[in-house]
Amino acid sequence: MNKPREAPIGVFDSGIGGLTVAREIMRQIPQERIVYFGDTARLPYGSKSRNTIIRYSRQIVRFLRTRQVKAIVVACNTASAYALDTLQQESDIPIIGVVKPGARMAAKASPGGNIGVIGTAGTVGSHIYRDYIQSLRPDAKVFEKACPLFVPLVEEGWRKDPVTEIVARRYLEEMIERKVDTLILGCTHYPLLRSTVRKIMGDDVILINPAYETAIELRELLKREGMENQGHNKTDENPYEFFVSDEAERFRAFADSILPVDITTARQIQIEEY
Numbered sequence: 001m002n003k004p005r006e007a008p009i010g011v012f013d014s015g016i017g018g019l020t021v022a023r024e025i026m027r028q029i030p031q032e033r034i035v036y037f038g039d040t041a042r043l044p045y046g047s048k049s050r051n052t053i054i055r056y057s058r059q060i061v062r063f064l065r066t067r068q069v070k071a072i073v074v075a076c077n078t079a080s081a082y083a084l085d086t087l088q089q090e091s092d093i094p095i096i097g098v099v100k101p102g103a104r105m106a107a108k109a110s111p112g113g114n115i116g117v118i119g120t121a122g123t124v125g126s127h128i129y130r131d132y133i134q135s136l137r138p139d140a141k142v143f144e145k146a147c148p149l150f151v152p153l154v155e156e157g158w159r160k161d162p163v164t165e166i167v168a169r170r171y172l173e174e175m176i177e178r179k180v181d182t183l184i185l186g187c188t189h190y191p192l193l194r195s196t197v198r199k200i201m202g203d204d205v206i207l208i209n210p211a212y213e214t215a216i217e218l219r220e221l222l223k224r225e226g227m228e229n230q231g232h233n234k235t236d237e238n239p240y241e242f243f244v245s246d247e248a249e250r251f252r253a254f255a256d257s258i259l260p261v262d263i264t265t266a267r268q269i270q271i272e273e274y
Contacts, residue, residue: 003070003093005229008033008241009218010069012060014045015155016254017189018075021098023259024215025073026240029222031229033239035067039271041246044151045078046120046187053122057083061091062274067241070227073218074098077119077187077210081126094221099123101217102184102210103132109206110182113140116175118197119186121146129186143178147171147187154189157254165196172200182206192258242266 011022015038022036037060039045045053057079064072071094074080074087080097087095106115106129117129123146130142150171153164175183183205185191191209198207222228244251244266252266 003068003227005070005227006033006231007068007070008035008239010035010037010061010064010067010072011075012037012039012057012064012072012079013076013188014039014043014078015151015189016040016251017151017154017187017192019255019258020188020191020209020211021073021075021214022240024211025218026260028215029219029228031231032222033229035064035069035241036243037063037271038242038244038251040244040251041271043155044120044148045076046122046146046148046151048078048122050082053079053082054086056271057087058090059271059274061087061095063243063269063271066274069093071095071218071221073214075188075211075214078122081123081128094225094227096214096217096221098188098210098214099128099186100132101213102186102208103129104136105210105213106182106184106208107133107136107140109208110137110140111206112181113137114178114180114182115140115142116178116180116183117142117144117186118147118150118171118175118183118190119144120151121148123186129184143175143180145171145174147190150193151187151189154192159192159196164193165199168193168196169200172197175201180205182208184208184210186210243269245269245271
C-alpha cells in the first residue's frame, strides 16, 4: 500500500524502553514524524508466552494503522523475537524489528567472536540472537543471559540507584567470566543502563545498542523504498505523538527526561478494543 512520504513511522514497545529507539530515529532521521505506543498496562513482555505477545502485537499494529503510519518499528526485543515474522506476513507496509540490526553489528564488530547477549527471559529463551549471529558468523560463541529485573528497575526510575548496580554485577558476572569482547544490550530498556553496564564490563568490551542500529536500518529502508519524508517537521506543530495503555502522565514525564524534544502530552487508549 502506498502511503504519502509525510505519513508517520509507527513505533511500539511494552513500555518506555522503545523510547531509546524513538530517540535514535529523532536523531538520525529528524524529518520523520513518529507515532509511539507504549503498552504500559501489560508490561513486562519478557515473561509472557509467544501467543500472548503475538496477540498484543496484532492489537498494537491495528491501532497504529488507524494513525496512517507508513512503516512500523517493533521497538521491543521480545516482540521482535516472537511476533515479527507473523506481523510481516500479515502486513502490506514495512515492519522491522530490533534484533537483526543489533545482531549484524555484533557479528561484524566482535574482535574474537566471543559475544554476550543480555535480554528478557523471552528474548533469551527464543535464542534468536544466538541463531542469527551464528548464521552470519559460524565461528562465534554466543553467551546468553536473562536479566529480568532490569526492566522493572528502569520503569521504576532506578537507573542510577545503588541497588541497580548490585543487581547488574550479579547478572554480568557470567559475562565477565566468559571473557566476552562484545555485549548486546538485547532489550530496548537496557541502553538506559548503559553507564552501569559499562562501569561493570570495563572499557574494552564493545557494547552494542540495537536501538542505534535499528534507526540506521530504518533510514536505509525508507530511502530504498522511496518513502522518506522530504519536508521538514519544523512546519509540523506536533510531529511526535505518544500513546499508552496506562499511566500516561508517568510515561510523559519519563519520555520528557530522555528524549531530545519536549513531550507535552501522552494519551491513554484502550488497546484491547483494537
